[in-house]
Amino acid sequence: MDNKGAAPGAAAGSGTVPPSPATRQATIYDVAEAAGVSHQTVSRFLRGFEGIRPATKQRVVDALEKLNYRPNLSARSLTTGQSHRIGALTHEIAHFGPSKVLQGASAAAREAGYLLDIVTLDVSDRGSIEEALALVMQHDLAGVVALASTDEMREAFERTEFRVPSYIGSEEDDALxxxxxxxxxxxxxxxxxxxxxxxxxxxxxxxxxxxxxxxxxxxxxxxxxxxxxxxxxxxxxxxxxxxxxxxxxxxxxxxxxxxxxxxxxxxxxxxxxxxxxxxxxxxxxxxxxxxxxxxxxxxxxxxxxxxxxxxxFAAQGRTAVQELLGQINRTTLPPGDVLASELVPRRSTGPAPAPLP
Structure with a gap:
């Protein structure tokens, strides 16, 4: 039997076409080759290991972005017995600050090979808070990051027994x-x-x-x-x-x-x-x-x-997730100021008017 009807690139008699390299999902081996590092280095980076040289880390980040790498979390969880999902509790995401904090948290989780499951709360309804906390604890999670903006939210989180590693991310009161x-x-x-x-x-x-x-x-x-x-x-x-x-x-x-x-x-x-x-x-x-x-x-x-x-604000979210991953992976992060600010002068400020005579 000849192969005149076979699709280009198909093996003789196979009847199937192998996946195109352009559409095949990248693996950590592809990332390692593109970055010029070992696959163990890529794996350590995805687990949030901090002891990687900055230049090496940047090559891995560049390769991940170039190859549009997406970890197979289900397969990894079956192999390691460890969940790669993080629960994120937040509220008022329509407001600029909380939404940017959440974006930073999501990015940090994704870069470390985790998915962020977001649960929003109604801070004015205590029953809603308790219900959301119960809901998130029903899932198989590696940890929980609780993003609290108000005193009530922080108190509710502090009273909760999460049963998995948890970190409460909130701006602390300077006076305290x-x-x-x-x-x-x-x-x-x-x-x-x-x-x-x-x-x-x-x-x-x-x-x-x-x-x-x-x-x-x-x-x-x-x-x-x-x-x-x-x-x-x-x-x-x-x-x-x-x-x-x-x-x-x-x-x-x-x-x-x-x-x-x-x-x-x-x-x-x-x-x-x-x-x-x-x-x-x-x-x-x-x-x-x-x-x-x-x-x-x-x-x-x-x-x-x-x-x-x-x-x-994104730095606040990133730090919260990194602190949680530090608990999960038993690593320690150096302290940092996540509320850095910069003056941006524009045209809404000008010379004070002359005092009235």
């Missing part, structure tokens, strides 16, 4: 730990210093809800920076992180606004504050300068573009 973050020690002083260099001496802070350690830390950082530079705070008004609450905070102020600079605890509240100032007949930054925190993608396109502190 005595270890203020870079956002407090460098970020806010730089922000207030920027405004002071423009001649501003009277400030107003639009703070987030007090149940969030992040809001309390930012309010204290604001007050400390004001006091350090000998400036004056006209007070603190509270919002709930939303643009609406920033608008209402400024709209509800007395008719004569003494502050020439409004420092909002996040960019959304700054956006609302700018609209309220405009409706009061005040221009930004001609009459009042406005700043935010976070540097959301839209901040550069506000009218005017917003001066803000850029915060690397």
């Amino acid at each position: 730990t005595g270890r203020p973050s870079q956002l407090t020690t460098i970020g806010f002083p730089a922000l207030i210093g920027h405004l002071a260099s423009l001649g501003h001496r009277r400030f107003l802070h639009v703070a987030g809800p007090t149940t969030f350690p992040a809001a309390r830390n930012r309010a204290r950082a604001y007050e400390a920076a004001i006091a350090e530079q000998g400036l004056r705070s006209e007070g603190i008004v509270f919002g709930d992180w939303s643009a609406k609450s920033g608008y209402e905070a400024i709209a509800g102020m007395p008719s004569t606004l003494q502050a020439t600079a409004v420092v909002a605890a996040n960019d959304q509240m700054a956006l609302g504050a700018m609209l309220a100032l405009s409706e009061r007949g005040l221009s930004v930054p001609g009459d009042v300068s406005v700043t935010g925190v976070d540097d959301i993608p839209e901040a550069a396109y506000f009218a005017p573009p917003l001066t803000t502190l850029r915060v690397d």
Whole structure:
């Protein structure tokens, strides 16, 4: 029998076509060959082993991306007897900060060869919290990373017996730990210093809800920076992180606004504050300068573009997963500041108006 009807590349008489190299899923051996390392090195990297030289690690990362490597978690779990799924408990993912933290956590899990199972919680419903915790514990998990933004969430997580390695990722209250973050020690002083260099001496802070350690830390950082530079705070008004609450905070102020600079605890509240100032007949930054925190993608396109502190939320999520993997793999991570911030000056800040005669 001849082979005239065989598909190109098919073995004689096989009746099947071998998978094309272009469509075959890459293995760790392919990654090792592309990176010029051993397959054991690739395996250690995927398990989150930290003792790999940076140059070698980068070659492995580049090869993983180039080959679009996806680990076969089911096969690995059967071989090792260890799950490669991580449960992630979170809430308010519609908000910028929590969503970016979750993105960082997901990326860190994927790079280490794990899948992140995300469960969202309703922080206002205690029954919902308990139900979600029970649900996640029904699954075969290697560990749980609990991303808590509020005091209530952290307390709920701390009361839970997870039965697997767990790590609670949350911003700690500076007043309780005595270890203020870079956002407090460098970020806010730089922000207030920027405004002071423009001649501003009277400030107003639009703070987030007090149940969030992040809001309390930012309010204290604001007050400390004001006091350090000998400036004056006209007070603190509270919002709930939303643009609406920033608008209402400024709209509800007395008719004569003494502050020439409004420092909002996040960019959304700054956006609302700018609209309220405009409706009061005040221009930004001609009459009042406005700043935010976070540097959301839209901040550069506000009218005017917003001066803000850029915060690397993704690093918080990555660190939380890496800390959990350290427990799973019995390794230790060096300490680091996951709340690094950077001042981003834009056109919402300008020279303070001349005082009235």
